[in-house]
Amino acid sequence: MLNPGQQHRSFIVRSKWLLPVTCRPLENAWLRVERGLVTGVGVWPPRSKNNIEVIDQGNTIITPGFVNAHTHLEFSSCQKPFDTKGGLHKWIHEVVSWKREQSRPSTAAHEKIATAIASGTHESAACGVVALGEIATSDIAYNEISGRLRLRIFHEVLGLERSTIKSLPPRVISSFRDSQKISRSGVAVGLSPHAPYSTQWHIGQAAVTAAQNNQATCQRSRSTTCVTPLAMHLAESRFEEEFLHNQTGPFRTLFNDLGIWPKHAPKLATTADWISLLAKSGRGLIIHGTYLVDNQQAMARLGCHRHTLALVVCPRTTQALSGKLPPLTEFKKTGVRVCLGTDGRGSNPDLSIRAEAACLIEAGLITPQEALPMITSNGAWALGFEHRTGSIATGRPADFVILKPSSPPKTSDRASAAIFDATTDVVCTFRGGRPLAGNFS
Numbered sequence: 397m398l399n400p401g402q403q404h405r406s407f408i409v410r411s412k413w414l415l416p417v418t419c420r421p422l423e424n425a426w427l428r429v430e431r432g433l434v435t436g437v438g439v440w441p442p443r444s445k446n447n448i449e450v451i452d453q454g455n456t457i458i459t460p461g462f463v464n465a466h467t468h469l470e471f472s473s474c475q476k477p478f479d480t481k482g483g484l485h486k487w488i489h490e491v492v493s494w495k496r497e498q499s500r501p502s503t504a505a506h507e508k509i510a511t512a513i514a515s516g517t518h519e520s521a522a523c524g525v526v527a528l529g530e531i532a533t534s535d536i537a538y539n540e541i542s543g544r545l546r547l548r549i550f551h552e553v554l555g556l557e558r559s560t561i562k563s564l565p566p567r568v569i570s571s572f573r574d575s576q577k578i579s580r581s582g583v584a585v586g587l588s589p590h591a592p593y594s595t596q597w598h599i600g601q602a603a604v605t606a607a608q609n610n611q612a613t614c615q616r617s618r619s620t621t622c623v624t625p626l627a628m629h630l631a632e633s634r635f636e637e638e639f640l641h642n643q644t645g646p647f648r649t650l651f652n653d654l655g656i657w658p659k660h661a662p663k664l665a666t667t668a669d670w671i672s673l674l675a676k677s678g679r680g681l682i683i684h685g686t687y688l689v690d691n692q693q694a695m696a697r698l699g700c701h702r703h704t705l706a707l708v709v710c711p712r713t714t715q716a717l718s719g720k721l722p723p724l725t726e727f728k729k730t731g732v733r734v735c736l737g738t739d740g741r742g743s744n745p746d747l748s749i750r751a752e753a754a755c756l757i758e759a760g761l762i763t764p765q766e767a768l769p770m771i772t773s774n775g776a777w778a779l780g781f782e783h784r785t786g787s788i789a790t791g792r793p794a795d796f797v798i799l800k801p802s803s804p805p806k807t808s809d810r811a812s813a814a815i816f817d818a819t820t821d822v823v824c825t826f827r828g829g830r831p832l833a834g835n836f837s
């Protein structure tokens with residue numbers, strides 16, 4: 397039996413179905429793993445086994461390990477989401493109050509967040525996830541508690557108080573510094589201007605410059621392509637546009653109530669301008685985008701920058717906060733890659749990326765065949781991990797998941813559908829040929 401933490405082992409795994417994502421499904425398949433890499437796939441039997449141990453997994457399905465492109469793991473200790481009935485602005489009020497409570501005393505807060513993040517990474521791996529796009533609001537040492545998942549840590553920046561690009565708020569400067577520090581320890585970083593209602597335009601411009609500088613440093617030190625993606629919550633509330641144009645409405649009330657409305661009016665930008673700014677980073681992630689379809693200019697910019705943008709939808713959170721699902725039909729027409737995230741347990745009951753996809757499938761917005769790339773190759777691209785994870789192919793790291801459906805699928809379409817069936821279990825999740833969660837024997 398292989399256990400988490402065990403050294404690399406060579407083996408061939410046999411399964412009923414193998415869905416590599418970048419090529420056609422294989423029935424009665426085998427997958428060979430050596431030194432953490434995939435060294436062959438095919439239809440049973442392999443031409444030579446080279447004395448490598450064969451592990452027959454019977455009626456299982458193998459897919460690439462899943463990618464959850466948007467999380468807030470600091471909420472992973474929440475037993476249930478905060479109240480979402482009043483919409484985003486009321487939910488934010490609850491979250492900020494909770495965070496203020498948690499931060500007393502500040503020494504204990506750090507430990508509580510670290511415990512929650514560790515719990516979230518374990519839950520994710522048990523759900524078949526190998527890579528996460530995480531929004532970081534503190535300087536937690538993610539590299540020490542990640543449970544070996546592939547992580548893209550987006551350091552959050554925001555601020556409404558008076559400042560300029562030359563005199564940024566101290567919290568923004570420390571976020572840039574933390575992102576550089578964590579990058580030096582080997583964790584992939586990104587930056588996250590929080591949202592257009594909470595982040596002034598010049599802070600976003602500074603984030604793009606910092607991302608471009610990080611990229612240049614990375615390119616000088618490594619031979620592989622480097623990206624520092626930018627992720628931003630955009631068009632998440634129907635009240636966002638009113639606030640951006642007039643600085644009035646429920647968001648203004650929220651900031652007044654929280655005591656953070658500044659003396660001088662903040663310098664905010666339009667949704668369309670933020671889309672173009674995110675695209676400048678070379679890889680911009682638009683989180684949610686629920687109300688983008690009401691904004692023609694924003695939709696046009698999406699199409700225009702489709703090669704450097706990804707849309708990350710979090711269906712269950714959107715349903716809870718907005719009472720509707722993300723507009724997948726319109727998003728697909730733009731040509732922008734769409735991937736999925738669970739958001740955090742502050743707005744969602746769990747961290748199951750398969751459940752997010754199932755929500756869209758059940759609503760008839762996507763097919764299971766469309767859903768699989770969304771939670772594998774598209775998510776990997778959004779996080780800048782497209783050369784490391786998101787598909788199964790010879791020569792790539794052996795990142796995959798073994799799933800056990802309640803009954804053996806007879807066709808590849810049924811195998812695709814079974815991935816998202818709630819009765820299908822995750823047997824084992826592998827990163828680089830080593831198990832992250834589950835048992836494999």
Ligand SMILES: [Zn+2]
Nearest residue numbers: 468629683739
């Ligand atoms: Zn979020």
